[in-house]
Amino acid sequence: MASQEPIRFPYRTPPELSGNAVRRVPVAIVGAGPVGLAAAIDLALHGVPSVVLDDNDTVSTGSRAICWAKRTLEIFDRLGVGDRMVAKGVTWQRGRVFRGEREIYAFDLLPEGGHKMPAFINLQQYYVEEYLVARCADFPELIDLRWRNRVAGVAPHEDGVRLAVETPDGSYGLEADWVVAADGARSALRTMLGLPFAGQDFEERFLIADVRMQAPFPNERLFWFEPTFHPGQSALLHRQPDDVFRIDFQLGPEADPIAERAPDRVIPRVQAVVGPDTPFELEWCSVYAFRCARLERFVHGRVVFAGDSAHVVSPFGARGGNGGIQDVDNLAWKLARVVRSEAPVALVESYEAERGHGADENILNSARTTTFMTPKSAAEMAFRDAVLTLAPDHAFARALVNAGRLSRPCSLATSALQTPDDGTVAGPMAPGLACLDAPLADLAGRPTWLLAELGHDFVLLAFPERGADRPAVPGCRTLAISTEPREGAFHDRDGLAAARYGGAPGVTYLIRPDQHVAARWSGFDPAAVAAALARFGLSARPADRRAA
Amino acid sequence: MSGTELRRGDGLRGRGDDVYEALLAAHHGLDDRSSAALNARLILLLANELDDPDRVLAAIELARRAGAVR
Numbered sequence: 104m105a106s107q108e109p110i111r112f113p114y115r116t117p118p119e120l121s122g123n124a125v126r127r128v129p130v131a132i133v134g135a136g137p138v139g140l141a142a143a144i145d146l147a148l149h150g151v152p153s154v155v156l157d158d159n160d161t162v163s164t165g166s167r168a169i170c171w172a173k174r175t176l177e178i179f180d181r182l183g184v185g186d187r188m189v190a191k192g193v194t195w196q197r198g199r200v201f202r203g204e205r206e207i208y209a210f211d212l213l214p215e216g217g218h219k220m221p222a223f224i225n226l227q228q229y230y231v232e233e234y235l236v237a238r239c240a241d242f243p244e245l246i247d248l249r250w251r252n253r254v255a256g257v258a259p260h261e262d263g264v265r266l267a268v269e270t271p272d273g274s275y276g277l278e279a280d281w282v283v284a285a286d287g288a289r290s291a292l293r294t295m296l297g298l299p300f301a302g303q304d305f306e307e308r309f310l311i312a313d314v315r316m317q318a319p320f321p322n323e324r325l326f327w328f329e330p331t332f333h334p335g336q337s338a339l340l341h342r343q344p345d346d347v348f349r350i351d352f353q354l355g356p357e358a359d360p361i362a363e364r365a366p367d368r369v370i371p372r373v374q375a376v377v378g379p380d381t382p383f384e385l386e387w388c389s390v391y392a393f394r395c396a397r398l399e400r401f402v403h404g405r406v407v408f409a410g411d412s413a414h415v416v417s418p419f420g421a422r423g424g425n426g427g428i429q430d431v432d433n434l435a436w437k438l439a440r441v442v443r444s445e446a447p448v449a450l451v452e453s454y455e456a457e458r459g460h461g462a463d464e465n466i467l468n469s470a471r472t473t474t475f476m477t478p479k480s481a482a483e484m485a486f487r488d489a490v491l492t493l494a495p496d497h498a499f500a501r502a503l504v505n506a507g508r509l510s511r512p513c514s515l516a517t518s519a520l521q522t523p524d525d526g527t528v529a530g531p532m533a534p535g536l537a538c539l540d541a542p543l544a545d546l547a548g549r550p551t552w553l554l555a556e557l558g559h560d561f562v563l564l565a566f567p568e569r570g571a572d573r574p575a576v577p578g579c580r581t582l583a584i585s586t587e588p589r590e591g592a593f594h595d596r597d598g599l600a601a602a603r604y605g606g607a608p609g610v611t612y613l614i615r616p617d618q619h620v621a622a623r624w625s626g627f628d629p630a631a632v633a634a635a636l637a638r639f640g641l642s643a644r645p646a647d648r649r650a651a
Numbered sequence: 652m653s654g655t656e657l658r659r660g661d662g663l664r665g666r667g668d669d670v671y672e673a674l675l676a677a678h679h680g681l682d683d684r685s686s687a688a689l690n691a692r693l694i695l696l697l698a699n700e701l702d703d704p705d706r707v708l709a710a711i712e713l714a715r716r717a718g719a720v721r
């Protein structure tokens with residue numbers, strides 16, 4: 104049904120099968136979906152080599168992720184693929200919710216300016232994967248991407264893992280210090296290690312159709328409860344690049360997944376949305392039922408689960424792929440430091456606490472949305488209808504309309520790695536939060552962005568007092584921000600950095616390599632910074648380099 | 652559960668009979684479905700009007716327990 108043939112990536116006989124001895128690699132990544140690919144790139148940026156094993160030789164096909172949230176785009180930007188994704192993607196920030204034909208609610212996810220990345224883009228998962236694969240090629244010394252290499256066995260031991268890998272040329276063994284299991288919702292590693300994947304199944308079935316057409320729908324997320332074109336159910340519409348639209352139709356729990364996928368059933372449903380005069384072509388359609396589930400633990404000795412292998416959610420809220428990329432953001436720098444013996448294994452274990460919390464938040468939100476969309480009893484239906492009936496006139500009821508709580512960066516405030524806030528710094532950027540972006544300029548007046556300058560090191564983000572020295576501590580890079588052009592500092596021309604960070608003179612932040620706030624103070628005290636850094640258990644390392 | 656205590660005495664300022672009558676009158680002539688719908692709207696409005704999620708949660712819990720079979 105797909106109108107384009109997917110790209111095929113070349114299989115090459117792995118060195119282990121062309122006569123070379125079994126190698127030991129620092130990190131093996133199982134799965135070249137968005138999560139595995141992003142992990143390889145992030146590790147490479149930290150100078151750590153990896154082998155990526157994928158059982159397939161193509162990008163993902165069919166209707167999968169399309170909505171990528173601002174925080175994910177900021178991470179993609181750090182990985183060097185953000186601009187390309189935004190250039191191709193459909194940028195949006197508004198959503199409208201209808202009941203029947205009446206609009207009951209509209210929202211704007213990013214009403215303010217001064218951020219490099221938009222609230223959301225829609226971009227087919229196959230483009231995301233294609234761009235990540237292309238970026239991997241920038242690190243030929245560090246990323247060994249192996250297509251049609253299926254992991255068929257896993258044997259963890261004290262200080263590493265042995266993987267059994269099957270290829271068209273036969274099988275081989277690969278010894279790795281660490282394994283990142285990014286092998287998706289049906290994770291083979293999870294099964295082979297006998298780990299239960301507990302959660303909640305939703306019986307409701309959804310038809311997801313990607314159609315190609317010229318249609319005047321706005322670049323907005325449109326959601327209908329009880330649409331006139333699909334009575335009694337709900338529907339969701341998104342514009343994607345290449346004149347492709349994604350339409351989700353709720354079908355009810357009784358729907359026959361095979362029959363509903365047939366073009367003669369799908370075409371009239373789509374026609375009812377777009378009207379009789381709009382020609383369209385079906386690009387792909389599938390019928391899904393969803394589940395919310397997670398592994399109890401993400402770190403099993405030297406095997407670390409990330410992305411869908413660790414947690415799955417229903418797609419309402421776009422929290423699956425976005426959550427997985429945030430996993431990578433949290434894990435890669437920790438793993439890199441542990442691989443380089445600059446941090447204890449406990450640092451990798453902190454990934455489990457921090458991202459387990461994120462997974463719970465994503466599961467909670469996507470499960471609540473699914474429940475709101477699919478009332479299962481007369482009482483659930485009565486409350487849902489009451490909310491929808493009150494919504495047009497009552498702001499509190501609009502807040503209860505749950506047509507998707509869209510992916511937001513998750514706070515790491517509950518983790519012991521952050522230094523509790525002493526309340527002396529104004530502004531919202533409490534420890535644990537993902538840094539907000541802001542426009543800056545260098546001394547020559549060239550524009551840049553706060554997040555771009557943060558990079559992926561520990562950074563002391565400082566608003567030095569006039570005439571004071573730039574603060575500095577070992578193990579951190581300093582990023583100084585000033586209200587006027589000044590040697591050694593970035594100029595906060597629009598005052599947005601100071602506004603967002605409560606940047607009164609003297610205010611100092613410790614920022615983690617994943618661009619989350621670790622600590623903040625109203626003045627610079629090297630001992631306090633050292634204590635905040637000590638929470639990460641890092642040992643001294645050579646001056647931070649910045650990779651290509 | 653939070654330790655929020657709900658009022659057991661008269662919060663209706665002696666006008667309980669008026670309120671009760673109005674409640675019944677609002678349901679008059681409605682079929683079960685419409686009655687349930689009215690109640691749902693009313694509960695949401697009252698919950699919001701309490702201006703205190705802990706008291707709403709305590710009321711839900713109290714209502715649930717009061718209805719349990721003894």
Ligand SMILES: Cc1cc2nc3c(=O)[nH]c(=O)nc-3n(C[C@H](O)[C@H](O)[C@H](O)COP(=O)(O)OP(=O)(O)OC[C@H]3O[C@@H](n4cnc5c(N)ncnc54)[C@H](O)[C@@H]3O)c2cc1C
Pocket residue numbers: 133134135136137138139156157158159163166167168169170171228252253254255285286287288290291292311391409410411412418421422423424425426427
């Ligand atoms: C209909 C739908 C809509 C969605 N919409 C969104 C959205 O809008 N936004 C969003 O963020 N998310 C969305 N998601 C979720 C998103 O698609 C997933 O969360 C995302 O693909 C997870 O990425 P991953 O890399 O963890 O796993 P996957 O993408 O599943 O990749 C796993 C990879 O591992 C490989 N593999 C599996 N087993 C082995 C093995 N034994 N050996 C070697 N390789 C193996 C597979 O071939 C695959 O390449 C949606 C999902 C669906 C189904």
